[in-house]
Amino acid sequence: MTSPVRVIVAGAGCRGELHSSYASIHPERMKVVAVADPRKFARTKLQKQHNIPDENMFEDWQSMLERDKFADAVLICTPDQLHKEPAVAFAKEGYHILLEKPMATTAEDCVAIVEACIQSGVMLSVGHVLRYDPLIRKIKELIDAGAIGDIIHIQHLEPVGYYHFAHSFVRGNWRNEAESSFALLAKSCHDIDLIHHWVGDRRCVKVSSFGSVSHFQKKHKPTGASDRCLDCPIEEKCPYSARKIYLNSVKRGHTGWPVSVICPSSSPDVESVTEALRTGPYGRCVYECDNDVCSNQIVNMEFAGGVTAAFSMVAFTEELCRRKTTIYGSKGELSYDGNEIRVFDFLTQRSETQRAIQHTVVGKANRTFSMAGHAAADYHLIHAFISAVANNDPSLIRSGPEETLLSHLLVFEAERSRLEGRVVYCEDRKPS
Numbered sequence: 139m140t141s142p143v144r145v146i147v148a149g150a151g152c153r154g155e156l157h158s159s160y161a162s163i164h165p166e167r168m169k170v171v172a173v174a175d176p177r178k179f180a181r182t183k184l185q186k187q188h189n190i191p192d193e194n195m196f197e198d199w200q201s202m203l204e205r206d207k208f209a210d211a212v213l214i215c216t217p218d219q220l221h222k223e224p225a226v227a228f229a230k231e232g233y234h235i236l237l238e239k240p241m242a243t244t245a246e247d248c249v250a251i252v253e254a255c256i257q258s259g260v261m262l263s264v265g266h267v268l269r270y271d272p273l274i275r276k277i278k279e280l281i282d283a284g285a286i287g288d289i290i291h292i293q294h295l296e297p298v299g300y301y302h303f304a305h306s307f308v309r310g311n312w313r314n315e316a317e318s319s320f321a322l323l324a325k326s327c328h329d330i331d332l333i334h335h336w337v338g339d340r341r342c343v344k345v346s347s348f349g350s351v352s353h354f355q356k357k358h359k360p361t362g363a364s365d366r367c368l369d370c371p372i373e374e375k376c377p378y379s380a381r382k383i384y385l386n387s388v389k390r391g392h393t394g395w396p397v398s399v400i401c402p403s404s405s406p407d408v409e410s411v412t413e414a415l416r417t418g419p420y421g422r423c424v425y426e427c428d429n430d431v432c433s434n435q436i437v438n439m440e441f442a443g444g445v446t447a448a449f450s451m452v453a454f455t456e457e458l459c460r461r462k463t464t465i466y467g468s469k470g471e472l473s474y475d476g477n478e479i480r481v482f483d484f485l486t487q488r489s490e491t492q493r494a495i496q497h498t499v500v501g502k503a504n505r506t507f508s509m510a511g512h513a514a515a516d517y518h519l520i521h522a523f524i525s526a527v528a529n530n531d532p533s534l535i536r537s538g539p540e541e542t543l544l545s546h547l548l549v550f551e552a553e554r555s556r557l558e559g560r561v562v563y564c565e566d567r568k569p570s
């Protein structure tokens with residue numbers, strides 16, 4: 139048996155912990171040998187889960203890098219603004235890299251990361267999890283098999299979810315572009331990447347975009363509302379009340395996301411959540427935050443050969459990130475609702491449906507892990523990366539440097555269109 143792939147983790151937050159959990163499922167395939175995070179709570183949680191020796195615990199990624207190369211790969215799960223420096227530096231040291239999306243917050247930094255990986259001959263996988271979702275992979279297979287003929291038009295919707303948006307993009311880490319990144323990059327780089335992937339080799343020639351911050355602004359604050367939900371006399375009538383989203387949830391025993399991420403230095407319970415809402419960012423009135431990222435944005439794209447695509451991202455939805463897509467082809471129509479794919483054939487006038495298969499993975503000591511939706515995609519992302527490193531086979535990575543760079547550059551061009559109020563004619567974006 140070959141030895142497990144040794145990984146080090148930069149950023150032990152949500153994503154760092156999630157990717158690391160693969161080592162608990164498959165200890166024979168991956169071992170977490172070091173972790174870096176300035177938050178002691180996050181760092182020690184991972185240390186306990188993976189029995190990491192004290193000498194391999196670091197307060198930041200830079201100190202971890204000072205050590206001579208001591209692992210095969212690094213999982214870079216730091217905040218958006220902290221991707222480029224570690225990615226370039228670890229690439230130069232010869233680490234294979236799983237880099238969370240977005241690759242970086244500027245086009246230049248994305249190019250620099252790809253160049254560093256190519257020059258150092260290391261593998262790069264970007265956290266475009268949806269590419270690993272079995273049903274989404276099926277869509278690509280159906281397109282490539284000619285199930286709907288030539289693609290004519292793609293319509294794709296990302297419903298973010300009203301409380302998810304309030305949590306992440308009004309009160310939370312991705313609310314402010316200067317501190318993280320713009321919404322199309324932070325949230326919808328997945329979607330632009332999928333559209334780009336489905337269209338195939340044709341490059342995007344023109345793009346236009348509109349979008350704005352709606353509703354979550356001071357001018358919409360109801361009369362009589364307080365600056366914090368715990369003191370608000372009209373909180374009961376507010377769908378975005380932090381008391382409802384977090385405190386009532388934890389009182390009902392729910393300690394998973396989003397409750398799990400609001401107490402930076404302890405596990406969530408009624409006491410710690412109350413304290414977080416009293417003093418931290420997640421207790422703020424949604425009309426009194428320093429948010430500036432779009433809550434609704436559309437992107438129209440024209441690809442070579444006249445293929446068109448229309449993308450919408452909207453915060454104000456019941457559904458949470460359950461994408462809806464229709465792909466119109468010359469011979470049929472394919473629709474996807476997050477749970478099933480339906481293909482209607484114009485010639486036979488028949489339709490065929492494929493549903494997501496709920497399955498389990500059998501791991502350590504025959505423990506089974508339920509695999510559905512995002513969980514399945516997350517599992518397949520890290521599984522593919524570890525397999526690629528173990529077998530020295532970059533073809534196992536479905537979100538590698540070149541394609542991911544092209545779709546990221548398209549996101550930057552779409553945002554440029556929105557900011558400049560004009561159609562952007564895309565340059566030839568092939569990486570040099």
Ligand SMILES: NC(=O)c1ccc[n+]([C@@H]2O[C@H](COP(=O)([O-])OP(=O)(O)OC[C@H]3O[C@@H](n4cnc5c(N)ncnc54)[C@H](O)[C@@H]3O)[C@@H](O)[C@H]2O)c1
Pocket residue numbers: 148149150151152153154174175176177180197198199200215216217218220238239240265266267311324399
């Ligand atoms: N692929 C996806 O679907 C997906 C989903 C959510 C988030 N993300 C991305 O993953 C990244 C991490 O997101 P998250 O939700 O885990 O955030 P998080 O805030 O939970 O985790 C980030 C961690 O990085 C740590 N950190 C900060 N500075 C550091 C430094 N100098 N060295 C080491 N660690 C440092 C923080 O203390 C924190 O624990 C972000 O870029 C985010 O956009 C991707």
